[in-house]
Amino acid sequence: MIHITFPDGTVRQYPKGTTALEIAASISEGLARNVLAAKVNGKVIDATRPIEEDATLQLLTWKDKEGKATFWHSSAHLMAAAIEQLYPGAKFGIGPDIENGFYYDIDLGDTVLSSKDFEKIEQKMKELAKKKDAYVRKEVSKADAIAYFREKGDEYKLELIDELQDGEITFYQTGDFVDLCRGPHLPDTSKIKAVKLLSVAGAYWRGDETRKQMTRVYGITFPKASELKAYLHMLEEAQKRDHRKLGAELELFMFSDKVGQGLPIWLPNGTALRTRLEDFLKAEQIKRGYQPVITPHLGKKDLYVTSGHYEKYGKDSFQPIHTPHEGEEYLLKPMNCPHHCEIYRHRPKSYKDLPIRIAEFGTVYRYEQSGELHGLTRVRGFTQDDAHIFCTPDQVKDEFLNVLDLTKYVLQKMGFEDFTAQISLRDKEDRSKYIGSEENWEKAEQAIMDAVKEAGLDAVVEYGEAAFYGPKLDFMVKDAIGRSWQLGTIQVDYNLPERFQLEYIGPDNQPHRPVMIHRAPFGSMERFVAVLTEHCGGHFPLWLTPQQYAILPISDKYSDYAEAVQQQLAAAGIRGNIDRRAETIGRKIRDTEVKKIPFMLIVGEKEKQAGTVAVRRQGEGDIGTMPVAGFIDYFKKLL
RNA sequence: GCCGAUGUAGCUCAGGGGUAGAGCGCAUCCUUGGUAAGGAUGAGGUCACGGGUUCAAAUCCCGUCAUUGGCUCCA
Numbered sequence: 225m226i227h228i229t230f231p232d233g234t235v236r237q238y239p240k241g242t243t244a245l246e247i248a249a250s251i252s253e254g255l256a257r258n259v260l261a262a263k264v265n266g267k268v269i270d271a272t273r274p275i276e277e278d279a280t281l282q283l284l285t286w287k288d289k290e291g292k293a294t295f296w297h298s299s300a301h302l303m304a305a306a307i308e309q310l311y312p313g314a315k316f317g318i319g320p321d322i323e324n325g326f327y328y329d330i331d332l333g334d335t336v337l338s339s340k341d342f343e344k345i346e347q348k349m350k351e352l353a354k355k356k357d358a359y360v361r362k363e364v365s366k367a368d369a370i371a372y373f374r375e376k377g378d379e380y381k382l383e384l385i386d387e388l389q390d391g392e393i394t395f396y397q398t399g400d401f402v403d404l405c406r407g408p409h410l411p412d413t414s415k416i417k418a419v420k421l422l423s424v425a426g427a428y429w430r431g432d433e434t435r436k437q438m439t440r441v442y443g444i445t446f447p448k449a450s451e452l453k454a455y456l457h458m459l460e461e462a463q464k465r466d467h468r469k470l471g472a473e474l475e476l477f478m479f480s481d482k483v484g485q486g487l488p489i490w491l492p493n494g495t496a497l498r499t500r501l502e503d504f505l506k507a508e509q510i511k512r513g514y515q516p517v518i519t520p521h522l523g524k525k526d527l528y529v530t531s532g533h534y535e536k537y538g539k540d541s542f543q544p545i546h547t548p549h550e551g552e553e554y555l556l557k558p559m560n561c562p563h564h565c566e567i568y569r570h571r572p573k574s575y576k577d578l579p580i581r582i583a584e585f586g587t588v589y590r591y592e593q594s595g596e597l598h599g600l601t602r603v604r605g606f607t608q609d610d611a612h613i614f615c616t617p618d619q620v621k622d623e624f625l626n627v628l629d630l631t632k633y634v635l636q637k638m639g640f641e642d643f644t645a646q647i648s649l650r651d652k653e654d655r656s657k658y659i660g661s662e663e664n665w666e667k668a669e670q671a672i673m674d675a676v677k678e679a680g681l682d683a684v685v686e687y688g689e690a691a692f693y694g695p696k697l698d699f700m701v702k703d704a705i706g707r708s709w710q711l712g713t714i715q716v717d718y719n720l721p722e723r724f725q726l727e728y729i730g731p732d733n734q735p736h737r738p739v740m741i742h743r744a745p746f747g748s749m750e751r752f753v754a755v756l757t758e759h760c761g762g763h764f765p766l767w768l769t770p771q772q773y774a775i776l777p778i779s780d781k782y783s784d785y786a787e788a789v790q791q792q793l794a795a796a797g798i799r800g801n802i803d804r805r806a807e808t809i810g811r812k813i814r815d816t817e818v819k820k821i822p823f824m825l826i827v828g829e830k831e832k833q834a835g836t837v838a839v840r841r842q843g844e845g846d847i848g849t850m851p852v853a854g855f856i857d858y859f860k861k862l863l
Numbered sequence: 864g865c866c867g868a869u870g871u872a873g874c875u876c877a878g879g880g881g882u883a884g885a886g887c888g889c890a891u892c893c894u895u896g897g898u899a900a901g902g903a904u905g906a907g908g909u910c911a912c913g914g915g916u917u918c919a920a921a922u923c924c925c926g927u928c929a930u931u932g933g934c935u936c937c938a
Contacts, residue, residue, distance in 0.1 A: 423932060423933075424867075424932090424933085425866075425867070425932060425933030425934075426865080426866030426867060426933065426934070427866085427933065427934050428865080428866085428934060428935085431934065431935060432935090437865075437866055437867095437934085439866095439867095440933070440934080442933085472874085473874095479929095479930090481911090481928080481929060481930095485929075485930095588938090590937085590938090592936080592937080593864055593865095593935085593936075594864075594929090595864070595865075595866095595933085595934080595935090596864095596935090596936065596937085597930095598931090601938085602936095602937075602938085603938095606938070608938070710937095710938080711938090713938075744938075746938090747938045748938045750938085751938055752938095776898090778895080778896065778897060779895040779896060780895070781895070806894080806895075806896095807896090807900090807901085808894095808895090808896050808897095808900085808901055809896065809897055809898065810896085810897085810898065810899060810900070810901085811896095811899085811900055811901080812898095812899095813898055813899055813900095814898095814899035814900055815899085815900085816899090817899055818899085824898085826897070826898065828896090828897060829897090830897085838897080838898080840898060845898075845899095846898055
């Protein structure tokens with residue numbers, strides 16, 4: 225007998241060689257039906273594998289991340305099996321699960337697959353799933369594995385096998401389809417009830433553009449048809465909220481071929497929104513001891529040679545600008561940091577001056593590959609809500625706390641509730657690739673962990689993800705429809721202070737090197753406005769939205785009264801305009817609704833006589849008539 | 864940059880080897896209306912750009928550019 229310890233701490237006895245599935249069945253039939261895989265001693269394995277010794281056991285279902293991953297990985301196999309039957313001779317690369325679903329890279333020879341073929345493949349997958357074929361695990365020798373795929377003529381699998389050790393190679397078989405795979409997999413295919421292929425795309429074998437391009441088919445599956453329906457609904461919702469679509473509809477921004485790819489042009493509405501965001505953050509930063517500065521959009525090449533950015537961006541980015549003067553070269557700034565370092569050097573610093581917090585909404589230019597560009601989230605010219613904090617190593621923790629607090633405050637104010645952090649630290653073993661003293665790194669990493677703990681922030685720690693010049697923390701937010709975005713970032717930097725020879729005089733009357741912290745709560749104005757637009761579906765927070773109301777006169781006879789109302793609202797700091805068109809009131813309401821303007825104030829004879837406005841809330845309808853002062857009160861309570 | 868898709872009026876799109884279509888928007892006129900589209904008339908297009916095939920190209924072919932879904936990358 226072996227002892228199985230469950231997550232709640234209870235221990236039960238089972239015969240040696242019992243499977244997780246059998247254990248589940250001993251608890252309840254329903255549980256057994258729902259088990260997708262098992263975590264045994266912390267390792268995810270097939271629920272059908274015998275457990276040979278005492279172990280901790282977690283039964284994985286659809287609710288668990290690993291359960292979903294197993295489900296989708298098995299679905300990738302199912303799709304490959306279907307494609308193999310429909311397209312004999314197809315060769316397979318890799319087919320993993322991903323965040324939402326799975327994909328498989330396939331070499332179909334000359335056959336071109338398009339979304340028109342999806343239904344056929346989906347049908348085949350469903351047909352195969354119904355057969356309830358088990359996913360059978362087989363340990364094979366390297367020689368046998370090579371023989372099998374050589375026979376099949378699949379050079380991709382042969383290449384993968386070549387990199388594996390003999391003795392650790394396993395095959396999984398479902399029906400007639402055999403795949404090289406580490407597993408784990410579902411007990412059988414019947415769990416896969418709902419299937420949807422999502423897209424095809426080209427993808428290089430092993431991500432290497434010098435190698436063969438394969439067809440990557442993306443799909444997603446669910447254990448229930450209703451869940452697929454809900455997922456597709458979410459995708460539709462995401463499409464409706466796409467900031468490129470809303471940005472055009474609400475006239476926030478545009479692009480012009482004549483101006484250039486990836487160079488966003490902010491229209492009046494977008495500018496109103498962005499300016500308000502900037503003003504909000506600026507005011508908050510001044511409260512927290514930041515000093516705003518303004519620096520030029522260019523800098524001499526030498527500046528970037530000193531900073532090291534020339535090496536990184538010089539060749540692959542916008543080319544240097546040559547002036548009429550011989551040999552003079554300027555670069556569009558890819559970063560604000562070098563300019564800020566020069567500000568630090570402006571005059572000698574004492575330890576008593578630190579920390580110094582230099583802030584700038586700095587527009588930077590980076591040449592992104594054309595395929596990279598995407599709406600406002602990926603552009604070639606963007607404005608960072610940048611600031612650099614220069615401090616002593618001992619001040620790092622307090623500064624981090626300050627920045628975490630600011631970032632949390634700012635994001636909450638925008639209606640983001642769900643955020644987490646990712647802390648990127650050094651590789652645990654290889655420390656050679658990092659610059660800066662061991663002592664300072666140790667101090668900074670500890671400071672970040674402590675600050676995050678004190679701030680009460682959920683964080684995951686990733687080792688080996690730190691930049692060569694310092695550890696960092698990224699803010700991840702979840703939006704209203706459950707997607708994660710990386711926004712704010714805080715990075716410690718030991719490199720630039722070194723390169724720019726930054727110093728401060730300590731209490732010991734000796735020069736010391738300050739630590740530099742880069743931080744941007746929004747990341748960039750462009751990206752943030754994009755994420756915010758999608759998060760709130762174009763219904764921006766009331767305090768932020770470009771137009772807070774529209775006055776809709778019943779006819780042009782009430783224009784004067786409309787203007788009087790507008791003046792009162794303006795005096796109260798509420799912004800909006802008057803729809804003076806000679807249209808019916810129904811029409812004006814419709815157009816204003818579509819523009820997502822939060823309040824409609826309808827004025828006609830009755831309102832003019834009584835000094836009131838008939839208030840309509842966007843998306844909700846008539847909320848009653850009130851005196852203008854009453855509306856102002858009502859409105860202010862909502863801010 | 865690479866692979867795929869797309870490019871027709873300001874917008875959304877239909878059509879398609881033989882003189883270019885709709886709805887919305889826009890302009891003018893009529894209408895002065897009470898909570899999601901009032902009516903009439905009209906203007907708007909080198910069918911992305913360049914080349915080729917053809918008696919004839921917006922349509923077929925090639926190239927370029929842009930947009931878009933991916934691949935690598937980052938804010």
